[in-house]
Amino acid sequence: MNRLLLLIFILSLTNLQAQNIGVEKDAFAHTYSIVARDTITGEMAVGVQSHWFSVGSIVSWGKSGVGVVATQSFVNPAYGPEGLELMANGVSAEQALTQLVEEDEGRDFRQVAFLDASGNVSGFTGKNCVEAAEDLQGKNFSVQANMMVNDKVVPAMAEAFVRYSDYPLAERVVEALKAAQEAGGDIRGKQSAALIVVGPEKTENSWEDKKIDLRVDDHENPIKELSRLLKVARAYEHMNRGDLAVEAGNMENALKEYGAAEKMFPDNLEMKFWKAVALANSGRIEEAKPIFNTVFKADKNWKEMITRLPPSGILTISEEELKEITE
Template sequence: MKKALVFFLLAAVTGAVRAQVFKSAEPLAHTYSIVARDEATGEIGVAVQSHWFSVGTSVSWAEAGVGAVATQSFTNKSFGIRGLALLKKGLDAQQALDSLLATDEGREVRQVAIVDTKGNVAVHTGNKCIDFAGHIKGASFSVQANMMLTNKVPQAMAAAFEKGKGKKLGERMLLALEAAQAAGGDIRGSQSAALIVVPGKSNNEPWNERINDLRVDDHATPLKELRRLYTVQVAYDFMNAGDLAVEKNDMQGAMQAYNTAMHMFPRNLEMQYWTAITLANNKDLKQALPMLQKIFAQDANWKELTRRLPKVNLLSVDDATFKKIMAL
């Protein structure tokens, strides 16, 4: 049934289906997305939302020090990897896009956008993409959409992204997606969303080169869930900053970072726990003990974990203090 449906849709859109060009395996990612480069930091990103399962595995592609690609509508997934490879060879965004489309007989049902590390942007909306379809190319960004409920989506996205100047790139792209949804969004509704941000320069450490890499594969309100995940990640970033401050013996900076994280995610016991352990290790029992007492009362497993920390030097207090903690 699925193959028959895809065949019918492709026939309706293209007029003549060729099996070697249009494949039932190609996802129908009719959607809205943004590719962008942060002019201040050099970071590059891509974000997307669609009424299609796991849109992030089809539409969004990015690599540190290379660029970002969004490939959608009747999606040619190879455009992601091939587009990045062309950028890596030294082509700019427009040259890479031209190369991809030159041999693609399905170009008129494709929608593709590319941004490179210099902020060059290229975008294509085929004339047989389903209305409402269109794009807007701005300074170091492009927004694109197809099968939208209204024709106002690209304008809303561009305005939200530009208004967010000065914020982190991930935040700005989220604002663009949220503006798209507020302007009508996908005519079919919502199902999945994704956000990727990578550094503008690579340190040849690909395992460390995803600033944001978040996906919501199937959800009733994917943008709200993506926003929640983004907020959680930002909170954990503050926790990491607090840990680094502790290593430098900057307790004031550490507590400021920890408190910011806990304020953003107040129900997360783990954030509270490691903050309390850090306080205990720095002999600030006045703050540490009440926090640990509340945590232990909510979940006794944290108390059991505390019992195991001295063995691995993660809790370095004297015997009297340790007994006091375990008596809570």
């Protein structure tokens, strides 16, 4: 950093300290984001991208049956849990955000968006957010950005979210992020991205709260990687349903779900293996054999794996059939 830039940086921090608002201790997350709700499923989501490490760890917040929050610029993380608590107690997104902004001495440096389970949305962009900075609300969504290359980023996000209305919510959010980047994006570039999706109903089990929880903490093309991870997540949703079908003894459904996953990622050995297991359990040994052979050839550990399944009841074939498969 040359001396002039260093001096400007020091003077900037000194000015913040002089204002006694505490933002000099807050994390930078100049970024673009979207909070949104699916009117059909009731799911709610936050999508975000920034030229900052691990943006998802501080910007995106959500709770099933309650709402979602994006808090950025000079991030005050308290907007996340405190906003969700207010909305959980019946306070609307607009009232909750207004209350927290009024209590925040560093409000001029904040950019925040709230969305509640009823689809109410509210956004706030402090007057000291770095341009191009703006928030824009639509039906069941809010898009917001600061430190952008130009003022086209936010409208592009809104337009994309509306245009892809036939997509599942998570995919719509990713399309909005892609549109933001295509419109210019963060003036500093790209580094991290995140996506969370929560359900429409409250749950007492914390492990059921987030239906999708993906983070790309450090990547040269974080949105592209986020999109890839979302596709993987969708494939493993099929895998999970396949496992539940096996547990219930419904091999027909198991085969259907494992097959759907394998179709999405045909080179994935795990998906091939469990599809073959479902085939074997359905009495279709001859169809299963070439799939098992492909998997075993690629990684011999899977051959050992299959011998461990019969005692658990996951593989329900005879010893002779098992021998045929492993020879």
